[in-house]
Amino acid sequence: EVQLVESGGGLVKPGGSLKLSCAASGFAFSSYDMSWVRQTPEKRLEWVAYISSGGGSTYYPDTVKGRFTISRDNAKNTLYLQMSSLKSEDTAMYYCARQVLRYAMDYWGQGTSVTVSS
Amino acid sequence: QIVLTQSPAIMSASPGEKVTMTCSASSSVSYMHWYQQKSGTSPKRWIYDTSKLASGVPARFSGSGSGTSYSLTISSMEAEDAATYYCQQWSSNPPMTFGGGTKLEIK
Numbered sequence: 001e002v003q004l005v006e007s008g009g010g011l012v013k014p015g016g017s018l019k020l021s022c023a024a025s026g027f028a029f030s031s032y033d034m035s036w037v038r039q040t041p042e043k044r045l046e047w048v049a050y051i052s053s054g055g056g057s058t059y060y061p062d063t064v065k066g067r068f069t070i071s072r073d074n075a076k077n078t079l080y081l082q083m084s085s086l087k088s089e090d091t092a093m094y095y096c097a098r099q100v101l102r103y104a105m106d107y108w109g110q111g112t113s114v115t116v117s118s
Numbered sequence: 119q120i121v122l123t124q125s126p127a128i129m130s131a132s133p134g135e136k137v138t139m140t141c142s143a144s145s146s147v148s149y150m151h152w153y154q155q156k157s158g159t160s161p162k163r164w165i166y167d168t169s170k171l172a173s174g175v176p177a178r179f180s181g182s183g184s185g186t187s188y189s190l191t192i193s194s195m196e197a198e199d200a201a202t203y204y205c206q207q208w209s210s211n212p213p214m215t216f217g218g219g220t221k222l223e224i225k
Contacts, residue, residue: 101167
């Protein structure tokens with residue numbers, strides 16, 4: 001059974017940093033591209049980072065470029081999202097998701113909540 | 119970036135009623151994916167590559183479209199279909215984008 005379990009969320013002050021993790025199991029993690037997607041309090045879905053299966057390619061939207069870094073450890077079957085210079089608008093539920101053909105996301109984790117507030 | 123606009127934002131349907139929601143892209147895209155999300159849960163892949171049903175999705179669901187106009191249709195509404203549906207695309211240039219969602223309620 002495919003499982004994605006996020007962790008690392010919490011309350012952080014504006015300008016602070018946080019590192020999210022996503023533990024994968026039940027599939028060949030190293031063979032799949034992965035993404036982080038967030039859902040705002042208004043329920044809008046926003047893609048925030050993408051990484052290829054080997055880690056050699058990463059993409060970000062302009063809203064987080066330069067502040068967020070996606071990485072992976074295929075030996076540990078774990079995906080990461082390092083977030084820095086956090087802003088109130090980064091407050092959201094953060095999901096990791098497995099990417100398949102044509103960038104559909106066929107499995108999602110349960111999410112980890114990030115709140116940026118003073 | 120390509121903007122996806124879903125309409126309507128909220129709709130309600132009676133059991134047995136046919137339901138259609140749309141996703142309009144600001145520029146032509148090659149395909150569309152759809153996700154279903156119920157309150158308190160993660161999104162689930164529902165329809166992919168415009169018209170393919172994900173595993174376990176009832177046959178009363180269908181997807182269609184091309185270019186800038188895509189749609190999700192339920193042939194006969196059931197109570198379990200009440201949820202929010204999001205469309206998503208990835209163009210040749212990043213980023214991936216989602217529509218704002220259509221919240222479907224049961225009458």
